[in-house]
Amino acid sequence: MTIHEATLISSSEVAKGTSAFCFSKPIGFTFKAGQAIDLILLAPDLPVGQGERHTFSIVSAPFQNELCITTRMRDSAYKRRLGSLRSGALVHIEGPFGSLVLHNKTSRAGVLIAGGIGITPFMSMLRQAAHDALPQDLLLVYSNRRPEDAAFLQELGSLEQKNRRFRMLATMTQMANSSQAWSGETSLLNESMLKDVMAGLAEPVVYLAGPPAMVAAVRLTLSKARVDDDDIRTEEFYGY
Ligand SMILES: Cc1cc2nc3c(=O)[nH]c(=O)nc-3n(C[C@H](O)[C@H](O)[C@H](O)COP(=O)(O)OP(=O)(O)OC[C@H]3O[C@@H](n4cnc5c(N)ncnc54)[C@H](O)[C@@H]3O)c2cc1C
Known part of the structure; x- marks a missing residue:
């Protein structure tokens, strides 16, 4: 799967202990609502794609310009590093993947x-x-x-x-x-x-x-x- 580059645009707390992170949407990146990505936090000492990664559902919608995720900010190594990112920080994104997408037949609820x-x-x-x-x-x-x-x-x-x-x-x-x-x-x-x-x-x-x-x-x-x-x-x- 292709690894895309993206930069952090903004982060904000959306509930107690829960933060949203919005990244630039890589050119040509498309997804279906409900799909997920791997968010790879870069480690300068590791090759491309080998940084620390976690899977997140994409919380923004396909029509929106930014690619956002939302997570509980627990005290794990990954979340500490995620929480320390500043606007403009470079990350890698792999995906989208996953089949939790709405069925096509709209007559079914x-x-x-x-x-x-x-x-x-x-x-x-x-x-x-x-x-x-x-x-x-x-x-x-x-x-x-x-x-x-x-x-x-x-x-x-x-x-x-x-x-x-x-x-x-x-x-x-x-x-x-x-x-x-x-x-x-x-x-x-x-x-x-x-x-x-x-x-x-x-x-x-x-x-x-x-x-x-x-x-x-x-x-x-x-x-x-x-x-x-x-x-x-x-x-x-x-x-x-
Ligand atoms: C399809 C999918 C979508 C997800 N979407 C979101 C989301 O939108 N928001 C969100 O906050 N989280 C989401 N998650 C979970 C996320 O990937 C992290 O596992 C979670 O945020 C916990 O990370 P942590 O850094 O707090 O804990 P960590 O320290 O990374 O993990 C805590 C414990 O879970 C175990 N663990 C971690 N990953 C796995 C795994 N894949 N299989 C089995 N055990 C594992 C670890 O060994 C450790 O014991 C999603 C996961 C999947 C698979």
């Missing part, structure tokens, strides 16, 4: 289930869908511990206003530890909640992204809710 940072591939899809006025029903089920941990919550609210075919159910499962107000759902994703929220959607295809333990648990819940395995697509964010 898409149900996007995100656990925490698993929101990233779905942000790209939802930004693109609103931009294209995609004629497809999309439902996002977004589970976080607290509102302060939930990246893009405000933008998702705006996308709901902009795209009448998109609606969101957000749940905050540890409100006892939160300093923010929340009047919405607070339970863990369960069978009856998923059945209720998906009722009436035409032949939904379910997309599931997040840490492996969350993906495994929700997959089990979906099977109890009698969602056919063939209609479930998953992305596990290893490393969490």
